[in-house]
Amino acid sequence: MNEKFYRTPDGQSGIFFTLFGAFVTWQSLGYPLGKLSQMGPGMFPLGLGSLLVIVGLIVTFNAIRSSQEEAEPFEWRSAVIITVAIIASGLLLLTAGLFVSIPVLVLISSLAGRKNRIASVILSAIGLTLMAWLIFLVGLDMRIPLFWN
Amino acid sequence: MDLFSNLLIGFETSLQPANLLYCFIGVVVGTAIGVLPGLGPLATISMLLPLTYSLDPVAALIMLSGIYYGAQYGGSTTAILVNLPGEASSVVTAIDGHKMANAGRAGAALAIAALASVFAGTISTFFVAGFSPLLAKVALSFGPAEYFSLMVVGLVAAVILAHGSLMKAIGMVLVGLVIGSVGIDNNSGAYRFTFGSLELSTGIEFVSVAMGLFAFADIIANVGDKTSNAPIIHKISRLWPSRQDFRDATPAAARGTVLGSILGILPGGGAALASFSAYTLEKKVSRHPERFGNGAVEGVAGPEAANNAAAQTSFIPMLTLGIPSNGTMALMMGAMMIHNIAPGPQVITQQPVLFWGLITSMFVGNVMLVLLNLPLVGIWVKLISIPYRFLYPAILMFCVIGLYSIQNQTFEIMTAAVFGLVGYLFMRMKCEPAPLLLGFILGPMLESNLKRAMLLAKGDATTFFTRPVSAIMLLIALGLLLTVVLPQFRKKREEVFAEDA
Numbered sequence: 330m331n332e333k334f335y336r337t338p339d340g341q342s343g344i345f346f347t348l349f350g351a352f353v354t355w356q357s358l359g360y361p362l363g364k365l366s367q368m369g370p371g372m373f374p375l376g377l378g379s380l381l382v383i384v385g386l387i388v389t390f391n392a393i394r395s396s397q398e399e400a401e402p403f404e405w406r407s408a409v410i411i412t413v414a415i416i417a418s419g420l421l422l423l424t425a426g427l428f429v430s431i432p433v434l435v436l437i438s439s440l441a442g443r444k445n446r447i448a449s450v451i452l453s454a455i456g457l458t459l460m461a462w463l464i465f466l467v468g469l470d471m472r473i474p475l476f477w478n
Numbered sequence: 479m480d481l482f483s484n485l486l487i488g489f490e491t492s493l494q495p496a497n498l499l500y501c502f503i504g505v506v507v508g509t510a511i512g513v514l515p516g517l518g519p520l521a522t523i524s525m526l527l528p529l530t531y532s533l534d535p536v537a538a539l540i541m542l543s544g545i546y547y548g549a550q551y552g553g554s555t556t557a558i559l560v561n562l563p564g565e566a567s568s569v570v571t572a573i574d575g576h577k578m579a580n581a582g583r584a585g586a587a588l589a590i591a592a593l594a595s596v597f598a599g600t601i602s603t604f605f606v607a608g609f610s611p612l613l614a615k616v617a618l619s620f621g622p623a624e625y626f627s628l629m630v631v632g633l634v635a636a637v638i639l640a641h642g643s644l645m646k647a648i649g650m651v652l653v654g655l656v657i658g659s660v661g662i663d664n665n666s667g668a669y670r671f672t673f674g675s676l677e678l679s680t681g682i683e684f685v686s687v688a689m690g691l692f693a694f695a696d697i698i699a700n701v702g703d704k705t706s707n708a709p710i711i712h713k714i715s716r717l718w719p720s721r722q723d724f725r726d727a728t729p730a731a732a733r734g735t736v737l738g739s740i741l742g743i744l745p746g747g748g749a750a751l752a753s754f755s756a757y758t759l760e761k762k763v764s765r766h767p768e769r770f771g772n773g774a775v776e777g778v779a780g781p782e783a784a785n786n787a788a789a790q791t792s793f794i795p796m797l798t799l800g801i802p803s804n805g806t807m808a809l810m811m812g813a814m815m816i817h818n819i820a821p822g823p824q825v826i827t828q829q830p831v832l833f834w835g836l837i838t839s840m841f842v843g844n845v846m847l848v849l850l851n852l853p854l855v856g857i858w859v860k861l862i863s864i865p866y867r868f869l870y871p872a873i874l875m876f877c878v879i880g881l882y883s884i885q886n887q888t889f890e891i892m893t894a895a896v897f898g899l900v901g902y903l904f905m906r907m908k909c910e911p912a913p914l915l916l917g918f919i920l921g922p923m924l925e926s927n928l929k930r931a932m933l934l935a936k937g938d939a940t941t942f943f944t945r946p947v948s949a950i951m952l953l954i955a956l957g958l959l960l961t962v963v964l965p966q967f968r969k970k971r972e973e974v975f976a977e978d979a
Contacts (some may be wrong), residue, residue, distance in 0.1 A: 338906065338908040338909075339643065339646070339907075339908070341906070341907045342646055342649065342904075342907035342908070345903075345907065346646075346652075346653070349656075350652075353656050356671060360668055360670060361666070361668065363666075365939065366932055366933055366936050366937030367933065367937075368665075368928070368929045368932060369666060369668075370663035370665070370666045370670055373925045373928065373929075374656060374670065374671075377652050377655050377656050378656070381649060381652045381656070384648050384649045384652060385649065387645050388645045388649060391643075391645070400906050400908075401906060403906065404698065404702050404902075407698045407702040408698050408902055410701075411694065411697055411698050411874075411898065412895050412898060412899055414874065415694065415874065415877075415894070415895040416892060416895050418874075418891070419878065419881075419882075419891030419892055419895070420888070422878070422882060422888055423888060431875055431878075434871070434874055434875060435871040435874075435875070438701075438870065438871055439867070439871065441701040441702060442701055442866075443702065445867055453868055453871055453872075454871075457871055457875045460872075460875070461875055465879050469529070469532055470532070471883055472886070473882070
């Protein structure tokens with residue numbers, strides 16, 4: 330019996346599968362189910378959702394019985410910084426242009442590294458922006474604004 | 479001979495200067511990205527996929543398969559030189575290859591790996607060419623019930639061969655199937671799981687899923703690592719292996735080719751399984767098993783031949799049945815669908831130029847790999863020593879622009895960012911993401927075949943058991959599941975994956 334099963338990788342995945350499965354089941358009940366000979370849009374997801382709940386419960390149950398070690402600590406810093414960097418550059422790509430979006434991507438994501446020096450970060454921001462321009466705009470003829478209008 | 483006239487059509491296509499050039503670019507770029515520590519074929523292909531959008535389908539596929547072989551070979555180079563295998567299939571190569579490098583024989587190990595790969599690649603090209611039309615002919619007689627059961631077999635096999643817990647792998651396939659059902663339902667036109675988003679109504683883009691799970695998640699996991707210094711790389715002095723090396727390696731490469739070709743076709747099989755099995759086989763047949771783990775040439779030649787052969791033959795089920803047998807093939811199939819080609823038995827007859835061009839380009843790509851890699855190995859070594867802090871912003875840049883280029887909109891960038899976070903969570907929960915990708919790709923087909931089979935059978939679910947071919951396949955799926963549940967097999971499976979720590 331492992332009382333801290335919710336801290337182990339298996340326990341967490343079991344809980345995730347169960348909850349996700351329950352959500353899918355609940356959602357698919359809102360779609361027409363149809364008959365077996367004429368399945369509606371809800372039938373297939375309903376099956377998947379219920380199977381996921383069963384699988385999730387089995388995984389959780391096994392995790393409670395086993396003595397797996399706790400999962401590694403969640404890297405909040407890296408996860409937040411990298412995700413924000415990607416979303417920011419996505420938001421800026423068409424509004425502020427390539428020459429803003431890529432430097433922003435490089436600058437924000439560099440905060441996640443531990444040993445970055447400012448000079449080398451600026452250098453790689455300039456280098457990667459030029460590379461993106463040469464490969465994708467000049468080379469592959471993609472349509473992305475360079476700057477805001 | 480039918481086979482030779484078909485191969486002739488193929489070579490007419492693959493030897494065209496433009497296609498040779500795309501194959502060349504694919505192999506070079508694939509190797510260049512593949513040698514970077516930590517980037518396996520899945521991440522490499524999803525990152526470079528956008529480069530092929532503007533090409534015509536034949537050229538795009540030729541370039542993509544070049545990228546695939548290049549990435550795989552690049553992974554072996556890194557495994558040998560710095561003991562940092564980028565993917566499961568080069569884990570085995572690292573065992574003896576890196577020991578050889580430690581003993582000052584890095585050059586010989588690299589050359590043996592390259593020669594074994596091209597040897598296996600050449601033979602398995604003919605295997606693919608001979609076997610695919612047969613399988614396609616059989617597949618043409620399949621109805622929806624057979625297809626449904628076949629996909630079930632594929633998914634079950636993928637689950638069994640996934641690393642770690644069986645139940646978790648089943649869960650990941652189910653999650654993939656759910657994600658694949660997002661968007662408008664083909665039959666009824668109902669919106670499913672779109673939550674009012676217009677962009678989600680056409681479904682989630684598979685490149686977003688792949689890049690998020692394989693590229694972004696990996697960066698999140700590794701970027702904060704305090705120990706990520708530049709790896710120590712061995713000097714390469716003499717490239718050419720000795721006579722004794724050749725004598726040891728040739729039979730191992732031959733065995734690896736046969737084993738890899740067979741394992742590649744099986745659903746769920748592929749490069750990783752093939753190289754593990756080939757290593758075990760070599761150890762068993764060797765008169766000096768104690769040499770393994772201490773720099774045995776056979777331990778490099780066998781697995782390298784096997785993983786290359788399997789990489790090629792795993793195209794067979796994808797091209798002829800439309801059923802990818804592993805994550806990489808799921809990605810290749812997604813790439814084909816972007817170019818409006820639906821893989822399946824009709825491809826051979828309807829697009830012979832594409833089909834045979836692709837198969838012969840496998841051979842061309844392998845020859846290029848050797849011609850290119852041995853002289854260029856110095857450049858690859860320089861690439862390996864690029865510090866991670868320069869690498870990951872470049873990967874992010876390629877991914878962001880690549881994601882935009884799919885539909886010329888930024889929505890895909892946002893979904894990929896979400897899948898990056900989700901993928902990182904899966905990593906922490908020790909859930910392998912490849913079965914999810916497979917479920918995602920197969921989901922819509924699985925559902926529509928299920929619906930059609932049930933419609934034809936007027937709602938009678940026994941149709942899957944009364945149609946003989948379908949029943950046999952479901953029995954195979956059941957048998958596969960039983961092998962895992964039964965204790966003696968279960969132990970064997972854990973042994974095989976225990977080496978891949």
